Amino acid sequence: MKRIAKIASKKTFFLLCLMLMGMVSNAQEVKWLSWNEAAQLATTDESPKKIFIDVYTDWCGWCKKMDKDTFQNAEVAAYMAENFYMVKLDGEGKEPIEFKGKTYKFIPSGRKGYHEFAAALMQGRMSYPTTIFLDEGMNMLSPVPGYQKPEPFLNIARYFGDNIYKEKDWQAYSGKGSK
Template identity: 80%
Template sequence: MQIKIALFLFVGLLAFDSSAQEVKWLTWNEAAELAATEKNPKKIFIDIYTDWCGWCKKMDKDTFQNAEVAAYMTENFYMVKLDGEGKEDIEFKGKVFKFVPSGRKGYHEFAAALMQGKLSYPTTVFLDEKLNMLSPVPGYQKPKPFLNIAKYFGDDIYKEKDWKTYAEGK
């Protein structure tokens, strides 16, 4: 009996991934309110996904749960999950964005605006503290390249260097 318990605990420890970290995701409204009310607001990071997107799920698991990525992002950004096919209205800068039925599903106008009309999932979007667009980044990103992109915006490197110069030094 003790051998079974020990074996069970050992297998449980092997299955536990200590490098994974859970991220606290916000809604758009929660992040926008924090940005408007906090004395020293953070930038906003938006992960635009869909329920059917396999690469979105892979990025959630591989990239956003990476301990280094999660810690950096939590410290420097309000992190928002935005369903690119979500049905709820979203208000941004005095305009109400809605779901638009199209084809079998449809799309959300806010997601389309953030992705600059290119409906590609996943797309991650970086906004500054005043909710101005810094850049959309389409496609799946592994943890290390993603962290380089996040630091480019999060550490305000974009104010001093263009992306190409920064990326060449990495």
């Protein structure tokens, strides 16, 4: 009887390991760049990509959930890597950032403070997470505030990544316009 229990226990352990490996294989590691790395690539690549910026904070639970659920989703990660330089930007980061001839800095405010570059990208609406889409010339396409699940996020990313925004407004593309 002990031997049967031991064999069953080993089989259960083996199956559990296989299930965990299956879950891990659905996740994909994203190669995040700093702002400086993405800006350098955008100005030196022969055919530059658009820039995607994930503005987050260390204390933001929804930011962590979006990292885990959305950005590590295999389909999302593959599409984003192919079409965007992906930047992680701490909304409370302390390092100065150069952008279009201006230096943006950390501004102490309240208990923590904020980074001027994050505030400029989010158009003054300090909400985390906020994802930002820039075109190949580093011009603002749109900030998108809030947590996004993989499928809706991919829909938004394709709108900008596939240049659909040049032909259709968001309402028409997303089917939310009046019919």
